[in-house]
Amino acid sequence: AVFAFLRAMRQNLRPQWRAKLVVVGEGGVGKTSLLRRLCGQEYNAHEQTTRGMEKRVLKLGHPTRPGVQMELNIWDFAGQSLYHSLHQFFLTDRSLFLLVWNARLGYEQCKLDYWLETIRARAPESPVLIVATHIDQRAAEYPLGELRHRHPEVRIAGSCATSNWTMAGLAEVRGHLAEAAAGLPQMGQVWPGPWLEAERALGARPEIHLGRAEVRQVLAGHGVVDRAEVLLE
DSSP states (O other): OHHHHHHHTTSOEEEEOEEEEEEEOOTTSSHHHHHHHHTTOOOOTTOOOOOSEEEEEEEEEOSSSTTOEEEEEEEEEOOSGGGGGGHHHHOOSSEEEEEEEETTTOTTTTTHHHHHHHHHHHOTTSEEEEEEEOTTTSOOOOOHHHHHHHOTTSEEEEEEEOOTTTOTTHHHHHHHHHHHHHTSTTTTEEEEHHHHHHHHHHHTOOOSOOOHHHHHHHHHHTTOHHHHHHHOO
16 A cells, blocks of 8 residues: 555645534634635524534635635534533544634633643644634633643644624634644645545535445446555455
8 A cells, every 4th residue: 555655646746725613612712704704605693503614715815825715624623511521532643723712701611721721631642722712802822822831732832812793803813824824834835636636526526435345346437446445455
């Protein structure tokens, strides 16, 4: 499998401008509303609480490469404790974390320490951007320096604040996200074109589960025959 990949790396290389954005925080702090605003959608005052997990895509311009657009695959997790058991499967390294809290409720009630410790345990190498919401109702006040001191192993990339209703501070959040995403080690990494096409084709399939024969067929259809034969036997 390694030799098949190295052979493919000799030709038709393409940069990959994609990464995973994991959104965490307590239930009801405004995670989904923030994502709607970031994706250019209207604010919904009656937004339903997320159940389980939702996925969407956020596209951001690269901060230093004009014309390059980064694609963040968002994993929006429900904040209720009932769903915390999901974290062990999806909170992974090589991700960018967006930790959202409600300035109206305060950082202690929003359990920032708990979420930072959870990220440290599951994805210690990943950067974390802390974002406060509801600043139209109360100023975001919290001890960033103390949080960094209490969680020295967590890569807190920065902090900012916004209002999902008025959109105050939203441009700053987008700017911080773009900077943090551009700094991820896999952002812009080159991959063989056929592998990227095969990966996208597999991701576009509607089935929840694919058998070996179906995976082989998709891979072979994009010229990744060696990888299928080596890895799936």
